[in-house]
Amino acid sequence: MKTFKLIFSLAIVSLFFTSCFIDVDNHDNPTETVSLEEIITNYDIWYVDFNRTSGYGDVAFVSKAFTFTFQNGRLYANNNIVGLGFTGDGYGIRIGDYDTYNGLLNVDHTLDGNFEFEVIVDNAQSIRLYNEYQDVTYYLEGYNKSSFDFDQIFYDNLEYFLQEYDEWEKAFTSIEGELNAFDNENFLAFTPENITTFYSSIDAIGTPVIDREWDYDGNYEISNIYGEDSIKDLTLNYESGDTEEFELSVIGGEDKAISLYHYASGTTYEFDGYGFIQYKNGTKNVEQGRKRFKVERKTIQRKAHSKTTKREHTKDNKTKAPARK
Numbered sequence: 001m002k003t004f005k006l007i008f009s010l011a012i013v014s015l016f017f018t019s020c021f022i023d024v025d026n027h028d029n030p031t032e033t034v035s036l037e038e039i040i041t042n043y044d045i046w047y048v049d050f051n052r053t054s055g056y057g058d059v060a061f062v063s064k065a066f067t068f069t070f071q072n073g074r075l076y077a078n079n080n081i082v083g084l085g086f087t088g089d090g091y092g093i094r095i096g097d098y099d100t101y102n103g104l105l106n107v108d109h110t111l112d113g114n115f116e117f118e119v120i121v122d123n124a125q126s127i128r129l130y131n132e133y134q135d136v137t138y139y140l141e142g143y144n145k146s147s148f149d150f151d152q153i154f155y156d157n158l159e160y161f162l163q164e165y166d167e168w169e170k171a172f173t174s175i176e177g178e179l180n181a182f183d184n185e186n187f188l189a190f191t192p193e194n195i196t197t198f199y200s201s202i203d204a205i206g207t208p209v210i211d212r213e214w215d216y217d218g219n220y221e222i223s224n225i226y227g228e229d230s231i232k233d234l235t236l237n238y239e240s241g242d243t244e245e246f247e248l249s250v251i252g253g254e255d256k257a258i259s260l261y262h263y264a265s266g267t268t269y270e271f272d273g274y275g276f277i278q279y280k281n282g283t284k285n286v287e288q289g290r291k292r293f294k295v296e297r298k299t300i301q302r303k304a305h306s307k308t309t310k311r312e313h314t315k316d317n318k319t320k321a322p323a324r325k
Contacts, residue, residue, distance in 0.1 A: 177267025
């Protein structure tokens with residue numbers, strides 16, 4: 001691979017490195033070389049804009065990361081949406097080491113090994129990482145931690161949040177609402193192999209995972225709701241042809257509980273996540289091997305349901321609707 005020389009115009013230099021101003025008087029030479037180390041450490045956090053990824057290959061540890069942080073030769077990443085903004089004081093977990101020898105970014109990943117990237121500077125806040133061996137380019141956007149919107153990244157990636165627990169167990173059903181088939185379904189699971197598959201079970205609440213039988217499956221979709229940042233639309237499309245649609249919100253402040261308001265019946269359900277999966281450093285098993293997929297969400301017009309649920313009300317003692325076929 002050719003050594004990539006990182007060169008800015010004077011205008012870009014003065015904008016990008018206000019903290020280390022370069023005074024240049026030679027107007028016959030209107031460029032100055034800026035070190036790669038300065039570029040990648042100028043921001044606390046680099047967001048991996050995965051939807052802009054180009055090329056046919058894949059570097060596993062980059063494809064699973066939401067953010068990177070470069071600090072004194074140590075590389076940190078947020079691989080999970082659960083705890084985003086809190087894990088590792090916002091920087092995530094350490095996944096390896098790096099150096100910027102000879103103008104290239106070299107990463108020694110804890111389990112995946114050594115990778116070399118050519119760094120292309122697009123502007124003051126955007127760089128690209130190109131791996132020649134895999135022929136893939138990743139786009140990164142730089143932010144200081146104090147101004148980085150962790151909540152926006154969290155809600156923009158709720159598909160992955162649902163995957164980060166082995167299962168979701170129903171903890172609450174509101175007394176309000178009409179009887180419907182979903183009343184009978186007490187467990188949900190969203191698989192990490194892709195961002196479209198879900199499973200549902202009518203097993204009794206408290207049934208151990210080892211004894212779980214998944215009665216239904218299908219595909220799911222999360223959509224934005226116009227004018228709402230922290231509330232999404234969740235549609236479950238069952239293999240049988242049934243469709244259930246919910247308003248989805250994350251509740252409790254600990255990233256382990258969700259509220260589902262069922263539009264058709266007016267019933268509110270709450271589910272708690274069990275079996276947190278921390279995506280760490282390698283691809284040695286299925287749990288650690290999840291990668292991101294390109295997501296294109298649609299936006300729908302719908303009035304948000306904002307009623308606060310109360311756990312003391314329940315439909316558990318009421319007659320249940322027939323289970324779906």
